[in-house]
Amino acid sequence: MSLACENLTLEIAGRVLCRDLSFSVEPGQVWGVLGPNGSGKTTLINVLAGLAQPARGSVMLDQRPVAVLGDKLRAQAIGVLPQHEESEFWGSVLDYVLLGRYPHTTVWRVWGHADEAAALSALRQVELAGFAARRYATLSGGERQRVRAAQLLAQAPRYFLLDEPLQHLDLSRQIQMLDSAAALARERNNAVLMVLHDVLWPARVCTHALLLDGAGGAKAGTAGAVLTQANLEALFGCKLLPAAAQAQAGFVPAL
Amino acid sequence: MRATGILVAGVGVAALSLSAALLWGSAPLSVHEVWRGLTDANAGAARDIVWHLRAPRALAAFACGGLLALAGVLLQALLRNALADSYILGVSGGASLGALAATMLGLGLASLHTAALAGAVAAIAIVFGVTFRGGQWNIYRLLLSGVVLSAGFAALTSLILVLSPAAQIKGMLFWLMGDLSYAGNPWFAAMLLIALTLGAAALAPRLDILGLGETKARSLGVGVAALQLTVFFSAALATTAAVMLGGAIGFVGLMMPHAVRLLGVTRHRLLAPMAVLAGGSFLTIADTCARTLWAPQQLPVGIFTALIGVPCMLYLLTRRA
Structure with a gap:
């Protein structure tokens, strides 16, 4: 059981973002993906989810090429929280979350009571159950982000690919989002891969890390081996200071 | 439960x-006469009229x-744009140009339709x-090309209006206003309406998801490219069939989906059939007004769709706020 990429080369507009990248995301793991702007993090997520074709190489879901899976089968296994959603949604928050159940419906059996229950339960997990009847368009940016996370929870895939899941969230909601991500892996044996920008978080929640430098180079491995001061300073081209609090180590930017 | 109630009301x-x-027309018929005309083969003139x-x-x-209303629903979902209407594909512009050119050349009704x-x-x-x-x-590109093309058709249509003899212009205006x-x-349009409404209801969950944007829709397992093609050609077919019946009737395609949404219906499974019922009823009432209020003179129904529709929509909008 894994979502693995083999000899993956990603290009955008003729520019090579990463070359011959191989790594495997397995149940129970939490991957943090870091890299400067435009280094191919979103492209990687789209390729892993089977939504875009890599320039070379392949992505395998449980030893089967993700490109040949049926649309719904793939969506039952892999869920994506896109960074940007050009949505125009006129319905309620509950309607919005319910759409996450689509991969589990058939032409003859659309959303039933079980799906509504799953959607409500997902809303409770992001502490927005009281917003079920609100129109999605009236929500704040942070609330929308949490509702989008709830939609993904309702989808209930085995692999969660999160593109900047912390955007628009206040500090306590950031912690909550990261806790939920870790719990998905630890308690339900799912796998999470998320793009993060803050260098403080990955060392605390990620078991594994992937650094993309955007010029063809990439480092993948366990968090302890990859998230070193030297690696992160080279990646972002700025000085870092080590920070430790209650036996948790991390880094903060040095000014 | 609530959905069933709304549908029954529709x-x-x-x-x-x-x-x-059926009841109102230039010939005064009582309810009883209309009923006889409907059911009794020997009702004479009443049967012919009805x-x-x-x-x-x-x-x-x-x-x-x-x-028109169904095309509006489909195109608003396809373009994720609340301002999209059934004519965004340039269909009415193209059809108007064809019809007016045929009128100017003095061709018959069949050639005009062609x-x-x-x-x-x-x-x-x-x-x-x-x-x-x-x-x-x-x-x-779809949105822009439709708008640009419509502008081009409008210019050519105006050119024909300016060059045509005065006697023809009134007929042309009827076509442009919708009549x-x-x-x-x-019957063909009615059958098409039933088929497309059932099709839209079957595609409803996918139309809902299309509102989330293409990336998210694909990640949820929707075959977006095929869906977009289906929606595009269904909307084009619906609009063309409507325009062939009544010319360029405005307002219905844009406003009916919104009117239904303002009643609190947003899921396409209910929105599509409700918009069809609302659009159909609305145009039927408007057309009854158009052919009776000034009888025996008939007015272009497009005038009434706007005259009835604008106050109703303004009321719904303020009620919401």
Whole structure:
């Protein structure tokens, strides 16, 4: 059981973002993906989810090429929280979350009571159950982000690919989002891969890390081996200071 | 439960509007006479009026309004744009140009219909060609090419209006405003309306998801490219069939989906059939007004769709706020 990429080369507009990248995301793991702007993090997520074709190489879901899976089968296994959603949604928050159940419906059996229950339960997990009847368009940016996370929870895939899941969230909601991500892996044996920008978080929640430098180079491995001061300073081209609090180590930017 | 109630109310309104269209006309017939005309083969003049004049006209109006509203729902979902209406594909512009050119050349009604159809198909072909260039689908290109093409058609239409003899201009204006007096056989449009409404209801969950944007829709397992093509051609077919019946009737395609949404219906499973019922009823009522209020003079129904629709929409909008 894994979502693995083999000899993956990603290009955008003729520019090579990463070359011959191989790594495997397995149940129970939490991957943090870091890299400067435009280094191919979103492209990687789209390729892993089977939504875009890599320039070379392949992505395998449980030893089967993700490109040949049926649309719904793939969506039952892999869920994506896109960074940007050009949505125009006129319905309620509950309607919005319910759409996450689509991969589990058939032409003859659309959303039933079980799906509504799953959607409500997902809303409770992001502490927005009281917003079920609100129109999605009236929500704040942070609330929308949490509702989008709830939609993904309702989808209930085995692999969660999160593109900047912390955007628009206040500090306590950031912690909550990261806790939920870790719990998905630890308690339900799912796998999470998320793009993060803050260098403080990955060392605390990620078991594994992937650094993309955007010029063809990439480092993948366990968090302890990859998230070193030297690696992160080279990646972002700025000085870092080590920070430790209650036996948790991390880094903060040095000014 | 609530959905069933709304749907029953919609069917009720549709039945009322069709009854009104059968009851009112330039010939004064009582309810009893209309009923006899409907059911009794020996009712004489009443039977002719009801079966050969009012019923086809009512059905044409209902089918035309339903098709326009359905096209509006489909295109608003496809373009994720609340301002999209059934004419965004340039269909009405192309059909108008064809019809007016045929009128100016003094061709008969059959040639006029053919020319209008040719204009509509040409518009759809151009918009589709521009949008789907290189196998890549781009909804912004669709929106813009439709708008640009409509502007071009409008210019050519104005040119024809300016060059035409005065005697022809009134007929042309009726076509441009939308008018159901020369609607042909409405059965094809009615069948098409039923088929497309069922199709839209079957695609409803996917239409809902299309509102989330293409990336998210694909990640949820929706075959977006095939869905977009289906929606595009269904909307084009619906609009073309409607325009062939009644010319360029404005307002219905844009406003009916919004009117239904303002009632709190947003899921396409209910939105599509409700918009069809609302659009059909609305145009049937508007057309009944258009042919009776100034009788025996008939007015273009497009005037009434705006005159009835604008205050109703303004009321719904303020009620919400």
